[in-house]
Amino acid sequence: MNTRILLIASAVFTGAIGLALTFAPDEIATVRQGSYTNDLRIVLQLCGALYCGFALTAWMAKGAALGGIYGRPIVIGNLTFYTIAALVLAKTCMASPSMDPMLLALAVVHASFALLFGYTMYTHPAQRT
Numbered sequence: 001m002n003t004r005i006l007l008i009a010s011a012v013f014t015g016a017i018g019l020a021l022t023f024a025p026d027e028i029a030t031v032r033q034g035s036y037t038n039d040l041r042i043v044l045q046l047c048g049a050l051y052c053g054f055a056l057t058a059w060m061a062k063g064a065a066l067g068g069i070y071g072r073p074i075v076i077g078n079l080t081f082y083t084i085a086a087l088v089l090a091k092t093c094m095a096s097p098s099m100d101p102m103l104l105a106l107a108v109v110h111a112s113f114a115l116l117f118g119y120t121m122y123t124h125p126a127q128r129t
Contacts, residue, residue: 004062007066008058008062009113010058014055015051015055017048018050018053019052020048021044021045021048022045023048025040025044025048057077066120068125075120079118083118085110086107086114090107
């Protein structure tokens with residue numbers, strides 16, 4: 001697998017979410033809940049900052065060799081982030097009486113990235129052709 005493509009896709013995905021959460025938290029909160037508090041806006045903007053941080057980390061590491069022992073901090077950070085995010089989103093989808101298609105789509109994308117970074121974690125870069 002080409003880790004450069006994986007990191008670029010991860011950077012674009014997390015960057016888009018991060019920018020939306022950072023610069024449009026009021027609109028997102030209104031669409032999701034109808035009404036919101038100032039505390040929710042702060043949490044959404046902090047989450048946006050985290051997503052932007054992951055986007056920049058992935059973008060900066062796109063040229064590095066990843067997999068096995070190479071680039072382990074980048075891979076394990078992304079693997080942990082995407083796994084936990086996928087589990088939280090899936091749990092939220094299962095708990096709601098009507099499954100929200102937006103949350104389900106986000107859960108599927110996060111789970112896909114988690115699987116890809118998990119594969120990258122246990123594959124040596126030299127084995128990829």
